[in-house]
Amino acid sequence: MSKKQLIIFDTTLRDGEQSPGAAMTQDEKLRIALALQRLRVDVIEAGFAAASPGDFAAIQAIARELTDTTVCSLARANAGDVTKAGEALKLARRKRIHTFIATSPIHMEMKLRMAPEQVLESAVGAVKLARQFTDDVEFSAEDAVRSDMDFLCRIFEAAIKAGATTINVPDTVGYSIPGLWGERMRQLIERVPNADKVIWSTHCHNDLGLAVANSLAAVQAGALQVECTINGLGERAGNASLEEIVMAVKTRADVFDVETRIDATQIVPCSRLVSTITGYPVQPNKAIVGANAFAHESGIHQDGVLKHRETYEIMRAEDVGWAANKLTLGKLSGRAAFRARLEELGYKFRSEAELAEAFARFKDLADKKHEIFDEDLQMLVTQADAARSEDRVQLEWMETTSKTGTRPIAKVALNLEGEIHEVQAQGDGPVDAVFAAIEKLIGSGSKLLLYSVNAITTGTDSQGEVTVRLAKDGRVVNGLGADTDIIIASAKAYINAINRLEVPISAHPQRTFEPVP
Template structure:
């Protein structure tokens, strides 16, 4: 059994199924390049058959990424597989990931197929995929609720058809670690030629055990884990890549394998995905949360000062946190700013984009004495080169005092033309949103409003996330500013602008 654990990242496919997390082609390329720097083994760039946009996104990632395998998902039907094969054609190394459901409830209620038909379709899909690539992965959807004897038959058949990786997904997050580990080891023991393939798992987090289940699968013999940055994904999410990687690396006394991941790129990857999707990272999130390496207790602080390992099992620097995160100031020049962005893995599309970003940086530097890495990540948030900016904030004035009704007055440009809005509200943010809607008249529903402090101190930027829904479309918008009302307006407008971009694509659940 190999001692390398293959990391299969599905942030751009399964992660994109999170409400409002749809990514553009250029955003996927940015994430793909960061995952390549992270040294992810396999990047699932999307579901090529879902739409022309998804096809082009998978192809663009395949063209941009040279060191990692680029993969497309495909149902076990001819059209899907041919689209996937065409999409990954430019890749230095390409994979087709095909799947079909194997549980009784899925076969009967969803597929309306007999077990024999499922096996027949699975075999045909793998054989067709082999016409495009030698790297073919097969997933038995809802494997955890599938009959083990039937799983053995399916896996035996697809190995003979040419599958090189077999995935045992916990599609609905139903398993517990002991049972999943046992299922993997049973399948490896029972399926003929099981030593000729890589065994994989893909765990959802509905019961909060995706990472634990994935690690149990590794203990049972799996040598590929499918996961996402920040645990992003359908419903409660997926197993978090950063937690899988660091658990295996930290507990080498338990796990007889390791990954090839460059862990110093974990935090930059987390920040980038958070910016692009509009999903903030909770402060107490393991590895990448702002508090992950913070010690408040006096006893803990004393212990760490005396000997770090008394309370820390990892070093913050090893996963990409900068021990000295103070970066630039108001006197910093354009070249220093550009160099720092490159160090953080933030790509600038053109000199024009750099100049615009540098102008925003100078404006922020006039407001804040100290600018940290987190401020720069937030500064660049939402600056995708293909972003549609139909609505733009030009001027805002908000009046709020105790005992009086808050009043917001705004000037926006709408398709380049200035318009003015004014409204009262229950608070300054409510008044601001109502003033925006007086101009935009978007007919959207506000699903989420959240605020996070980016750094410490009273001059810290606030990062606001707004989730809007309209006609079954859900988008996330982000904004950041030292003035939380301005940040809120920016986030709301960012979400409105996304609603006027290309619609998000639908994806099958795996």
């Protein structure tokens, strides 16, 4: 008996981007979309077309490029949002509009200020309008977890009658537990008229750490679509992790009567790309994609695995892409091989000048680091995207001095809107001194929320990947930097975050070297 296909709906580019500081450029979104297509994701929610001109343009760009994956735009249940979504998706080979409205009493009363009948009317109108742009329309009842079951049945019945082809049941606030969520999905499928005419979907948040468990419970109750993100990225505690959903279904084929079309060998490369671009590191013990996911420290475990892998491993590391970080290029590699490998990784150069600039950075890295892996190439391109020549603040050079018993000193020279300024400062460590020096020149007044360091690959000559998260006036941004020298990588990350904050650069009194006591 053949299994049903479980549709994997990835919302990394929409819900994932709502993580603090995880905003992506259009080029970065396109690179992730192409990686998701290689992963063979069924539907990519590319953004929220009505949210901003940037989101609209990114959805358009992705719609033009993708050939094998449905491109989706989110839209609130109003005519303006739905029309914007339809326009952004116009060139997509496969398109979906995903329209939603809140249905819980607290959301309807406190947020929407609408009566239930008004909410139902808006839902029906949005679905009908969306059908004018595409035959593939999804309707979601936001905060379904806290919604009245009878009202959910009514609004889902009306949405199906209006032309919705997918009905999504979201646990928007991560409130449910698996037994209750599975039962809610089961009851909806049993009670809603024409339930067999649509795909039932679930979208679970991870506030209680149960997003994956709730999603899988919904699948066992009849859901044939799961909405998820790479690395579980998303608002607050995040979403259900795509990699965990996929590998749970694959590994426990004895339990689930569904299968996906995902190419699991692309999971780790896609995870690393998303982590690099968003500046959200993957915790070492993260299931499937964490650095320790297939590591064995215990002597008993090591002995068992050496004798027979399946004593302690329920899946093979290479099946999810852990063998993908092979050596690809070296200092003797030519420009054609460099271009070809990056194109295989989903990056296309827009001009010969851009290729020449990237190749020069590659050669510089190859002089510092003997072995160049795919992760190094991805970081190289990501850094180029993060540090454009038009950036107002650029690092010219820096020098740090640190020895036992004295406070470290950093000397930093920055190009500020075309003018070179130099300064030095002390700190509790060399990184702190560098940040203090930069702040003397910029005076951003921002607050450092996060400083994170990760090795991109193995070995003592590995590039260090540094993420810096800054906040200013309610805005949060991530800055990214990489170098074989961690202090330089830290400076690059801080400057990248400053540029993203777009703080004013005014005349500042500390733009010359000063004596350090």
